[in-house]
Each structure stands twice: as structure tokens, then as C-alpha cells.
Amino acid sequence: MTRQPQTPSIDFTALTLKDALDLAILIEEEARDRYEELSAQLVLHRTPGAAAFFSKMVRIEELHRKQLLEERTKAFGDQPSAVRREMIFDIEAPDYDEARAEMTTRQALETALRSEEKAHRFFVEVLSHVQNPEVKKLFEELRDEEVEHQQLVKAELAKLPPGDPLQGVDVGDGPAPQ
Amino acid sequence: MTAPAVFEAKHYKSELKPIWCPGCGDFGVLQGLYRALSAVGRPPHEVAFISGIGCSSRIPGYTTAYGFNTVHGRSLPIAQGVKLANPDLLVVVAGGDGDGFSIGGGHVAHAVRRNIDLTYLVMDNQVYGLTKGQLSPTSPKGLETVTSPLGSLEDPINPLLYMLAYGAGFVAQATPADMPGMTALIEEAIRYPGFSFVNIQSPCVTFGEEDQQLKAHKTKMKTLASLKHDSSNQLAALDLARAYGTELYTGVFYRNPNPPPTYEALVKLRQAEQSKKARPHHQLLEAYLQK
Numbered sequence: 001m002t003r004q005p006q007t008p009s010i011d012f013t014a015l016t017l018k019d020a021l022d023l024a025i026l027i028e029e030e031a032r033d034r035y036e037e038l039s040a041q042l043v044l045h046r047t048p049g050a051a052a053f054f055s056k057m058v059r060i061e062e063l064h065r066k067q068l069l070e071e072r073t074k075a076f077g078d079q080p081s082a083v084r085r086e087m088i089f090d091i092e093a094p095d096y097d098e099a100r101a102e103m104t105t106r107q108a109l110e111t112a113l114r115s116e117e118k119a120h121r122f123f124v125e126v127l128s129h130v131q132n133p134e135v136k137k138l139f140e141e142l143r144d145e146e147v148e149h150q151q152l153v154k155a156e157l158a159k160l161p162p163g164d165p166l167q168g169v170d171v172g173d174g175p176a177p178q
Numbered sequence: 179m180t181a182p183a184v185f186e187a188k189h190y191k192s193e194l195k196p197i198w199c200p201g202c203g204d205f206g207v208l209q210g211l212y213r214a215l216s217a218v219g220r221p222p223h224e225v226a227f228i229s230g231i232g233c234s235s236r237i238p239g240y241t242t243a244y245g246f247n248t249v250h251g252r253s254l255p256i257a258q259g260v261k262l263a264n265p266d267l268l269v270v271v272a273g274g275d276g277d278g279f280s281i282g283g284g285h286v287a288h289a290v291r292r293n294i295d296l297t298y299l300v301m302d303n304q305v306y307g308l309t310k311g312q313l314s315p316t317s318p319k320g321l322e323t324v325t326s327p328l329g330s331l332e333d334p335i336n337p338l339l340y341m342l343a344y345g346a347g348f349v350a351q352a353t354p355a356d357m358p359g360m361t362a363l364i365e366e367a368i369r370y371p372g373f374s375f376v377n378i379q380s381p382c383v384t385f386g387e388e389d390q391q392l393k394a395h396k397t398k399m400k401t402l403a404s405l406k407h408d409s410s411n412q413l414a415a416l417d418l419a420r421a422y423g424t425e426l427y428t429g430v431f432y433r434n435p436n437p438p439p440t441y442e443a444l445v446k447l448r449q450a451e452q453s454k455k456a457r458p459h460h461q462l463l464e465a466y467l468q469k
Contacts, residue, residue: 041200086187086213089357096209096354097383097392099200 010087012129020135021072022081024142025065027091031115032061034093038111045101050108057112061092092119092146106160113153120146187212190222194239203380203392204234204301206354211237211270211299214364218268225268228257230277233308234301234380237272251282254289254298261294265442268368269295275302275316279335283315290344290373292441297367300337301380304390311385318423321387338419338431341375342412347434348374349415351427355395359428366430372437379426395426402429410435 010023035057042051098111123143130136190212198204215225225243229235231250238245244267248256257271278286278300289296305323306312312325316337320329341349348370352360360378367374381391388394407429408414415432439447457465 037195037205038200040195041198044195044197045200047200084186086216089361095392096205097201097203097381100383101200103200 010083012126013131015130015132015135016082017132017134017138018072018076018079019082020130020132020138021068021075022083023088024138025068025072026083026085026088027119028061028065028068030085030088030090031092031094031119032058032065034090034096035061038094038096038099041099042101042103047102049105050099050103053105053108053112090118091122092116106157109153109157109160113150113157116146116149116153120150185216185219185221187216190215190225190241190243192240192242196236196240198233198236199307199382199384201383202233203303203354203378203383204237206357206392207234207299207301207360207378207380208237208240210352210354210357210361210364212241213361214368215243217361217365218368220268224266225270226257226260228253228260228269228271230273230282231308232274232277232306233303233382234272234274235277251277251280251285253277254282254285254296257296258289258292258294261296262442262445265295265446269297270368271296271298273300274307274314275300275304275335275337276306276314279315279337279340283335286340287344290341290346290375293347293372293438294442295371295440296373297364297370298373298375299364299367299378300375301378302337303380303382303386304334305382305385307382307385311382316423318387323385334423336419336422337375337377338422339416341377342416342419342432346375346432347372347437348430349377349419349432350375350430351377351379351422353379353392353395353399353426353428355392355399356401356428359401363428363430366433370433370437372434372440399426399428402427402431407431409433 015023035054039051039054039058042054092115094111094115098114100107120143123139123146127136127139127143130139196205196208222242223244227238227241227243227245229238229247230253235247235253238247246256246260253271253273257269261267261269273282289298302316304314304316304318306314311323313321313323313330315335317323317330317334319331319333322329338349338351348367350363350367352363354360363376367376379395383391402409402418407418409430409432412432418427419431421427
């Protein structure tokens with residue numbers, strides 16, 4: 001007998017505050033891990049500027065994760081979680097195809113901005129399904145924080161010199177040895 | 179060390195960092211694979227990854243499961259041997275379109291017809307990426323590469339038709355542009371009791387064409403579910419598979435609703451039958467002496 005895929009999805013209509021906090025922690029964790037991966041890829045492919053920026057994003061996402069974890073622990077101790085990392089896909093984490101060898105710092109910042117916008121769209125979308133008022137309040141806060149993060153990234157982008165010396169230049173990059 | 183009760187995606191991830199080009203489609207495939215394995219729930223020591231040569235064939239090294247990065251085009255024969263030697267292992271075969279359909283093309287028919295319980299994941303990027311961009315068996319006709327500077331004159335192989343025509347019981351196509359969809363398909367392929375094949379359109383970011391990249395996939399892809407395709411209908415699957423190279427259909431093309439026994443199950447039955455006829459151990463010497 002064959003079996004169908006069994007990874008459960010999240011029912012936002014029935015989400016409790018504990019599970020919502022766990023979900024928010026997982027979203028930050030996923031973003032942290034992805035920035036870490038992208039940073040490592042870019043170090044390997046001789047792109048130090050963008051790699052350094054992605055490392056900075058690792059620290060920021062980790063900070064957000066820790067803040068949420070503190071809140072969760074304070075309210076619910078070590079009660080088991082009903083949500084798993086496998087239930088979420090690239091909510092705040094940049095897509096893998098955002099990275100490019102020799103991408104500029106500006107392009108790295110633009111990647112972060114698109115990721116914050118993506119996370120904002122996620123909270124806007126799920127808020128229409130959430131029924132628990134505590135979860136609604138948490139997600140509204142998180143949605144608004146994503147807007148603040150976008151503003152921070154935009155401010156950083158504004159500090160960069162105008163133009164992009166590598167824009168449109170084909171910088172072919174072959175696989176590295178291992 | 180106590181084994182965790184539930185295996186999470188991270189338990190299948192090794193310490194080795196992938197060296198693929200940033201932006202490569204294989205990063206998403208690997209992530210989907212970890213998640214699919216977590217959903218299936220078999221511990222890493224019960225899983226074996228067998229691959230050939232190429233960018234995507236590096237996958238065994240990036241997992242905590244058993245792995246064998248073999249020789250070019252020979253992943254399927256070796257995987258069959260591994261599975262027959264230890265039928266309890268979950269065996270996943272990974273490789274590229276060149277490895278699978280060019281140098282290893284002759285092995286595919288035999289792996290399919292034996293119906294050994296393997297899951298074959300081909301990361302189809304339509305180019306030889308590792309060796310810097312030569313024409314591959316799935317490259318579109320007219321593609322200009324270092325080995326076809328004026329554009330290729332050959333039609334590409336159609337991996338989906340190939341597998342369906344050989345009689346594979348499970349044939350699907352996915353793209354990492356749809357991570358949840360791809361992960362579910364890999365999981366379903368692993369769970370299928372018999373030979374299963376997933377053609378994953380995993381773009382080469384360095385040598386691939388613009389219209390083969392994930393951004394293009396996101397606008398181009400159509401799920402077979404949205405077309406109301408009945409995956410038990412083999413003829414409908416063959417018809418849809420003809421669109422390979424022009425349309426990007428994702429989902430299960432064909433899934434045999436009544437999977438036949440696997441080769442290893444038949445071997446087990448044969449062994450049991452033969453065992454009944456076999457003399458007890460203590461009579462073996464007598465039989466020899468009588469001769």
C-alpha cells in the first residue's frame with residue numbers, strides 16, 4: 001500500500017499563542033540559518049562584501065529569535081511545541097536564487113529588503129485567517145516590525161554610493177574545488 | 179548518543195558546506211530532500227545516497243546518511259547492488275541529466291524494468307555545469323554552448339517520456355521554485371514501493387539560460403493538479419510528458435495505482451522457496467560424500 005505525503009501544514013485559524021510564538025521563533029531561525037548559508041557560499045566564492053552583510057543579518061535574526069524565545073519561555077516555560085521547522089518554507093529567509101557570486105553589497109541589501117517584504121506579506125496574509133486575539137496582536141506586532149526592518153535596510157541602502165559598478169556585468173563563476 | 183525520537187531536517191545535514199555556485203538550484207533541492215527525509219522519518223543510518231559525477235552528484239557528502247559518490251553514469255547499477263545487498267536500506271539515487279541520460283543512459287531501462295525500490299532524483303539543468311557548460315542530453319535544440327558554438331542540431335532527450343515508456347511506476351517533475359511542492363513530491367516518491375523517478379528542474383545559475391532560472395520557473399510552472407490530471411492514467415501522463423521543454427508541468431505524471439512486487443520482494447520469495455527444498459546443514463556433507 002502506498003502512502004501520501006504526511007508533513008502537516010499549519011492551521012492558522014486554530015493557532016494558539018504558544019504555537020504562534022514558536023512559529024515566529026522558527027521563522028527567525030530559518031532566516032538566520034539561510035543568511036549563514038548564503039554568507040558561507042559567498043566567502044567560498046570570493047564575495048567578501050556581501051558575505052559580511054549576510055553575516056550581519058545572521059546576528060540580527062539571531063537577536064530577534066532570542067527575544068521571541070525569552071517571551072515564549074516567560075509565558076509557557078518548556079511546554080512542548082506543536083509546530084516544526086519542516087512546516088515552514090522560506091518565510092523570512094531569502095530565496096536561494098537570490099545569491100550570486102560577486103554580488104555587490106547593494107545587491108545583498110536588496111536581497112534582505114525583498115526578504116523583509118516577503119515576511120511582511122506573510123503576516124498580512126495569515127492575519128486574515130487568525131482568530132485568536134492574542135495571536136492576532138502578536139502577528140500585528142511582527143507585521144509592523146517587518147516594516148521597521150524594511151526602513152532600516154532602506155536607510156542602509158541610502159548610505160551606499162549611488163550606482164552599482166557590477167550591474168549587468170556577467171561575472172561567470174565556476175564551481176570551487178572541495 | 180541517544181537517537182532523537184523524531185528526525186528533523188537538520189539531522190540529515192552534514193557539516194560539509196556545499197560548494198555549488200551561489201544561486202544554484204541544487205541548494206533548494208538539498209533543503210527539500212532533508213525535509214522529505216524528515217517527513218519519512220527513517221534515521222540517517224538507514225538511508226543511503228548513491229550518486230554519479232556532476233554538481234548534483236555531490237549530494238551524498240552533504241547528508242549524514244550513508245553515501246557513495248561513484249563513477250560517472252554508474253549510480254543506478256551501484257544503487258541496485260546496494261539495495262539488493264541490504265533491502266532494508268532506503269536508497270536514494272541522485273545525479274544530473276548528463277550523468278543519468280547520457281553516459282548512464284543505458285542503465286536506466288534496466289533499473290526501471292527490475293522495479294527495485296529506489297528513488298531516482300535527477301537534477302536536470304540542461305547543461306554540463308561542472309565541466310563548464312557543454313551541451314547535455316537535455317539541452318534545448320539550438321542552444322549555443324562551448325561544444326555547440328553555432329547552436330545544437332539535436333533534439334533533447336525527454337526524461338519524462340523516457341521513464342514512462344520504460345514502465346516506471348512513479349514519474350514526477352518538480353522545481354525548487356516551489357519548495358513545498360517539490361518536497362512533497364520527493365517524499366511521495368520515497369514512499370512509493372518500487373522504482374520512482376523525480377525530474378527536478380534545477381537551474382544552473384552559471385551556464386544556464388535566463389528562461390531556465392527559478393524566477394522564470396515561478397511564472398512558467400503549472401501544477402498537474404491544476405490541470406485536473408489523473409495520475410493513475412498512464413496514457414494521459416504520456417501525453418502531458420510530451421510537453422517537456424516547452425511547458426513546465428509539476429506534480430505526479432504517473433503513479434501506478436497497483437504497484438507490482440519489487441525485485442527484492444521477488445528475490446526474497448524465491449529464496450524462501452529454494453530454502454524449503456534445501457537439505458538441512460547436517461546432510462550437506464553426506465550429499466557430498468555420496469558423490
